Amino acid sequence: MTSGQSARRREPLLAVRDLSVVFGGIVALNGVSFDMYPGQILGLIGPNGAGKTTLFNCLSRLYQPSGGDILMEGASILARPPHRIAEIGISRTFQNVALFPNLSVIDNVRVGTHSRSNGDIITDSLKLGRVRRGEAALNRKADEILGYLGLRDVAHSVAAGLPFVTQKRVELARALAAEPKILLLDEPASGLNHEEVHVLGDLIRRIRDERDITVLLVEHHMGLVMSIADHVVALNFGRKLAEGTPSQVQSDPRVIEAYLGSKDR
Ligand code: ATP
Secondary structure (H helix, E strand, C coil): CCHHHHHHCCCCCEEEEEEEEEECCEEEEEEEEEEECCCCEEEEECCCCCCHHHHHHHHCCCCCCCEEEEEECCEECCCCCHHHCHHHCEEECCCCCCCCCCCEHHHHHHHHHHCCCCCCHHHHHHCHHHHHHHHHHHHHHHHHHHHHCCCHHHCCCEHHHCCHHHHHHHHHHHHHHCCCCEEEEECCCCCCCHHHHHHHHHHHHHHHHHHCCEEEEECCCHHHHHHHCCEEEEEECCEEEEEECHHHHHCCHHHHHHHHHHHHC
């Protein structure tokens, strides 16, 4: 039995229900529904303009849908602002990398650990001893993640000076530092060479297997999606075109047609 099949017997971790987004006159998403189950790597694909980024931005709460709902463990996330989704276990990375360029790698990762801690500056200053112990735990967490991702050697380097592939990995470390249940990856393969994409694929699978994290992957790199996803949702013109295993979706005539027809878009 594949992990995708066993996952489907359980309750969805995340449920996208009849989601629509309208920008002015443009319907960017039109009644899209699908479920994500614990332990899945779900690939979200579609030609240019299909609505992938719009859906991703709804999940990370940057966009407010015009209709429908997104449920995390059965509860709507739509009233939650973007800076409060880490608290319920959703973390994201950005396609073009959004690190604090002048901070060190470890400080960037510490930012991620803080997004899951619930202290604020006033209560923290009243409980200094406890906060110091909390800080020590967060530092240990950041160090553990840097070790896990092979980044300890650059822990004290300034983020901006690092190669792009390393910056992408630091961003992944920051997202993992928040200890998410769901990791949203926005085109993680973009800007990487063939070998780097291969390494990335292994890493994403390892993160799912070893850290028990469910992954949603928006990606143009079909080789990566088809080799690591156990469930694929294909969008076109804002609608769900097909979903299933990678081989089911890859051989679906509607998906083939959408990609062939997309060359002129
Ligand atoms: P790509 O693969 O090219 O990134 P995509 O699948 O991510 O495409 P979206 O960026 O979600 O597609 O776009 C879906 C549709 O919504 C397109 O027609 C796009 O022009 C439109 N759209 C997206 N964002 C906005 C916006 N902020 N304002 C107006 N229209 C938008």
